[in-house]
Amino acid sequence: MPTYVQHAVLGRIPDVFNAEAIWQAPGLSLFSRRPLLRDLLERSPREHRGRAATRCFSHVTLVLPQEEVDDDYHLTRGARARDLAQTLMTLHQKDFGDLLGSDQVRYDVVGNTSLAPGEIEVKFGHAVYLPAPDEKILYNLSVSRDSAIWHAVCPIYPDQRLALIGGEGGEASAVAQGWPFGPDAALLILNDGPDAPPVVQMRPKDAFDCRYDPRSGYYTIKSLREPQGGQRLLLKIARTSALPARSRQLTETTEAAPVNAAKPAVWQSRSRTSEAPAGAAQIDLTAVPAAASHKPANRPGESDATYAPVSQQRVSLVALALPRLSRYRDTGAQAMELPFDRALSLANDAQAAISLIVDASDNLYACTPEGKQRVEAPAMFAPVDTRALRLLPAAPEMADRYRALVCLAQPISAGVASGARFTFGRSSPMLAALRLLDSPRFLQRADGAGISADRIGLSRNAFSFEAVAKGYTIARLSATQALYHLDDKLQFVASVGDAPYLLPHGHHLAAGHYVLRFEA
Structure with missing residues (x-):
């Protein structure tokens, strides 16, 4: 190098x-x-x-x-x-x-x-740059080990060509806190001016994998010198001014492109194109229904009777709503902490890879083994490579009660029989498996006494629901219970009052700390 x-x-x-x-x-x-x-x-x-x-x-x-x-x-x-x-x-x-x-x-x-x-x-040297007295910062560089706790590294200025980032004791122009790759490795940033995006390279090149994820907005750098589960570093390059028109257009195009887009749910016949590899079949055969004239004869004992499964609806917990604890000062609540393990499921504090905390002043924090840092929604946290937690801001119509929504990496579902009306609340056994916060360990109080976190925001009998042809009929059972209808993309639709309310299939209902999706 x-x-x-x-x-x-x-x-x-x-x-x-x-x-x-x-x-x-x-x-x-x-x-x-x-x-x-x-x-x-x-x-x-x-x-x-x-x-x-x-x-x-x-x-x-x-x-x-x-x-x-x-x-x-x-x-x-x-x-x-x-x-x-x-x-x-x-x-x-x-x-x-x-x-x-x-x-x-x-x-x-x-x-x-x-x-x-x-x-x-x-x-x-080439990577040592000192700005002019009136020169403005173009980029701010920060690094993280877990996508939650970010440490500032150095700025990059418009006339600065190179920046070399490394660890303590290395030959670098800036030191990254928690550098995991040793003194012989370095991260090189090339700046070709405000009209061109920065170029990120790891040195030596063949020892690292460096990829940019447009959804999360940072680079993930992994060492190839170690087996699976080796060291990684996340790099965020934040621009301090508006993107030029050309760069902004390229960025929007990149973000709009689907990453690992799923294959269509319906198979289709596709003829071979010029891009198909040599020797490939001319046509991909697709499973299609056979004509009635080609139906094989029934075997002895068989008939044309069709066996259909009994209709079974499902309710899934897809997100947890962090409350504004300032509304509940009389309860003595000081903080609510949600610890997640490496599978991003709720876990004990000792097993937590990341914890999301809201305090009595409604401030949000992310806590990991790297430290504790204040965060704001929207945000995404990926303490492991395979899964991520999304933190969404509460809609303005919900902001007086909620600070943010935490989207679970893996929703939790429960079956619901049709033709009957059920209730949801603290005293209802129905869907009790979805009430993950029904425990005193998530809520910290000034007097040290433990109470279930569900005591904040969820009534004993919050609402009733019944599956119907076009969705679910929702009826509020407590006048003090706040219910919010969110669409299939978790966007606010309406507040649910005392009148019966029809919730379409695939839409969500927020009640207490829980955002439930009612599925067909």
Whole structure:
């Protein structure tokens, strides 16, 4: 891999703010002097022809011991650090002016606790960029291990060509928190300007798989050096301004394209096209009903009688509604926490891969082994590769009661017999298997007493339902029970009042913490 960041530590410098001592050693004892900043820039040109340098690097980062930087800020408001950068810029322009062209010389001085007294770390190279004072940020880069807890890495500016991201101790221009791939791996971001999307590459290329998921909006990077279940890193590149017209059109086209679209439910005969592989059959045979004249004769004991299964409807729990706990301050509820295991099913706290929390101030948080971070809906969390949790915002008509909807990775269903009316609520055994939050472990109270989370928002007898030809008839049984009709895409349709209400097949009803789909 090419050297994108030149990195060196200069030692034995009595005064780390002495620009001349950092730039070039005094005297002419060439064989005994240590390589300093000027020597490093001269030995590593940006461009060269043969052995002759034709262009030099112009952006340099100086890292000083943190204690020295702090003392300078306390005593002189950072004046010594500014003078150091300005003096080095002058020396740089004086000695390398013929190799700069139109490039501006820029220096930055920062601190680091890992440096010993008298040590200075210098960084320059193709992936080291220092912005102009008035330059705006184009992209913000962040990384995650579980798609819930994101850590900021670095910005990218419009005129910045490259950024190299790695772990502690590596030769990178920015360090990613929780870097899982070792010091020899690096993530390279190429920026061709505001009109072109950034290009993401992992180095070395053959050791990693890097893919972009337009649905989640981030890159998934996996190591190929390990067996299945190896390390992964998620990268999000967020633009700070509106996309140009051309880039926005390309993005919308990409997002609109189906990913792994399902095959049609009805088989169709398809003739061979020019794209079919050689040797393939000319026609894909499809199962079709035979004509009546070709019906085989019945065997002895057989008849044409048809056996149809008894009609059986189903009710499925597809989402959990997180309440606004600020409405229930008199209950002492401080937080509601929903822990999900690696299969994204509700689990014990000790088995949780990710937990979604709403507190008494109606703030939403995601908690994983990586930490805890505030989140907002809509969002998607994929702590494992195979499944994901979707967090949807509550519709404005429901926002006074609900903070967000958590779509379950795997709905839970129960059969419902036709021709009878059933009730749903805390005291009803019907569909009790779908009331996953009927436990004190999900609700945290100030007094420490445990009560079922269903005590918040769900009446003892909430509503009744009966399967009919065109759907389900819903009747509210408690005047204080809030019921909401959501369509097949979980979009708000109407609030259900005291009058009997017809809910079409495949639509949803939100009651308490539960979003139920009533299926044919």
